[in-house]
Amino acid sequence: MPATGGVTTAWPTVHAGDDVPLDIPRVPAREAAERELSDPRYHENDPNLLQRALDGFWDWLGRLFDSASGATPGGPLGLVAIAVIVLALLGALWWRLGTPRREPVTTDPLFDDRTRGAADYRAAAEEHAAAGRWNQAVQERMRAVVRSLEERTLLDPRPGRTADEAAAEAGRSLPAHADGLHAAARAFDDVTYGGRTADRSAYQRLKHLDTAVERAKPESSTAPRGAAG
Structure with a gap:
């Protein structure tokens, strides 16, 4: 023991079991901690990659909702009201336009039987x-309209003609009914290819158009040669 001025001073003895911090250099300490934490036992209950991705998505969505709520009059309640209005508008638009068409509506011909006359199609339409x-x-009445125009030579009989093509060609001979013919072709396409459902009023409009077109006289400058009035 060292002595100072005749006084004996006893230094404390440090044992390995005493809770005394050791002075370890920073870099080795960090490496030792990394080696310890890399032990698989510490990560047995960690979320997998998918769970971490989902957690990140929901955190992002929550922050987005909080930001939108702060910028929307009425806070969260106002944001919910806006979302309801948007969904209602989308539903109304879907109902108005129907199921989106997978193919163009002008790919199939209007007629599948060239032996039937306009009177036959009208009778079938009335039965339906x-x-x-x-x-x-609606389908049979549109066929009656076009077949009647062919029988009157206002349209040249042509295999493979579509409803849209027939309406466009007939509209040049009967310009006063061009809009009605285009609307009839659209109604035919909607129920035939677009997944829409017709009703009584749709059929009545086509029936009135059929009667009006049957009585109409073509303009002499646009009617096909030999057209009968």
């Missing part, structure tokens, strides 16, 4: 209408 089969009634 009486039974409430409005889709079929």
